[in-house]
Every structure is written in structure tokens, then in C-alpha cells.
Amino acid sequence: MPKLEQLNIGPSDQKWLLSTLAKIHFFGGMTTGQLEKVIPSFGLFRCGRGHTLFKEGDGGDALFVVYEGEIVIRKKAFLFFSREIACLGPGQIFGEMALWEKAPRLASAVAGKESKIFTLLSQDFEYLLNKNPEFGDVISRISAQRKFGLAHQ
Numbered sequence: 001m002p003k004l005e006q007l008n009i010g011p012s013d014q015k016w017l018l019s020t021l022a023k024i025h026f027f028g029g030m031t032t033g034q035l036e037k038v039i040p041s042f043g044l045f046r047c048g049r050g051h052t053l054f055k056e057g058d059g060g061d062a063l064f065v066v067y068e069g070e071i072v073i074r075k076k077a078f079l080f081f082s083r084e085i086a087c088l089g090p091g092q093i094f095g096e097m098a099l100w101e102k103a104p105r106l107a108s109a110v111a112g113k114e115s116k117i118f119t120l121l122s123q124d125f126e127y128l129l130n131k132n133p134e135f136g137d138v139i140s141r142i143s144a145q146r147k148f149g150l151a152h153q
Contacts, residue, residue: 004051007044007116013067014039017118020065020091026139034132041124046116053095053109053117056082060098060105061122066090069115075107087112099125100139 009017021027021035030038044067047053053064056076064071066088073086073094085107088094098105099122120128129136 003048004053005046007046009042009044013044016067017042017065023091024065024093026063026093026096027135030132030135037131038120038124038128041127042118042120044116044118046114047111049111049113051111053111054105056105056108058098058105060095060101060103062119063096063099063125064094064109064120065118066092066094067116067118069117070112071115071117072110072112073107074110082108096139 017039018032018035021030021038022032027035027038042065053071056074068090071088071092071094072084073088074082075085077083086094094109095105097103129139
């Protein structure tokens with residue numbers, strides 16, 4: 001199975017992440033100053049094609065932002081079969097619903113090709129919520145919309 005490799009985050013990576021987070025609805029309502037404080041909490045990883053980041057039913061211990069490459073989101077369909085429900089590219093976020101709700105993952109995530117992803121772990125996410133209660137309100141609304149969409153696919 002392809003491995004996950006941690007990478008150093010340089011200034012251009014940080015700048016990209018800051019710009020990207022500002023555009024992602026999940027981080028809506030956060031100021032640039034607040035986002036700048038979040039950036040150091042992210043890790044950057046490279047994963048090979050076919051690497052499973054998480055499986056449907058796993059606990060939500062992190063959220064991810066695609067930096068390069070593509071991540072395929074798959075949902076169990078019948079017994080051992082699954083179907084692709086999304087193919088995510090640079091600038092797209094995933095894994096946030098299970099992290100927010102502290103619930104099992106509703107789908108699996110697999111690298112469709114070699115990819116780089118930013119990761120925010122649950123303890124850093126909790127810190128964020130404690131420092132910015134409005135952030136929790138935005139996330140709650142978006143999570144409900146996403147959950148409804150997944151249930152009707």
C-alpha cells in the first residue's frame with residue numbers, strides 16, 4: 001500500500017493555504033488574522049496513488065485540504081462494492097463532517113493519483129472552536145447541508 005510522507009511547509013505553501021482557507025465555506029466567518037493563527041496547526045503530506053486516507057466508518061480524527069492531485073470519495077453501495085461520489089482537486093476540503101460531529105466517516109477517501117494534502121488534526125480543530133464560537137455556528141450549518149446531500153445521493 002502506498003505510504004504517507006510528511007513534508008515541510010514553506011512560505012509559498014502557507015500563502016496558498018491561507019488564500020484557499022479564506023475561500024472555503026467551512027472556514028467562513030474567520031478573519032485573515034484568525035486564519036493566520038490556524039495555519040501552523042496544519043501538516044502537509046504526500047500520498048501515493050491508491051493510498052487510503054480513511055475508510056467509511058472510521059472515526060473523524062482530521063480534516064483535509066487537497067493541495068495537489070486528486071482524492072476520490074467513495075461510498076459503500078452493496079456488500080464489497082462502492083461507488084465514487086466525488087473526485088476532489090486542489091483547494092477542496094473533505095473529512096470535516098466526521099471531525100465536527102465526532103461521528104464515523106460517511107465515506108472513504110483514496111488518493112486517485114499522487115497527491116499532497118494539508119491536514120488539521122482533531123485537537124487543533126477543538127482549539128479553533130474554543131477560540132472562535134462563531135466558527136462552530138458556520139460549521140454546524142454546512143455540516144447539516146452536506147449530510148443531507150450525502151443521504152440523497
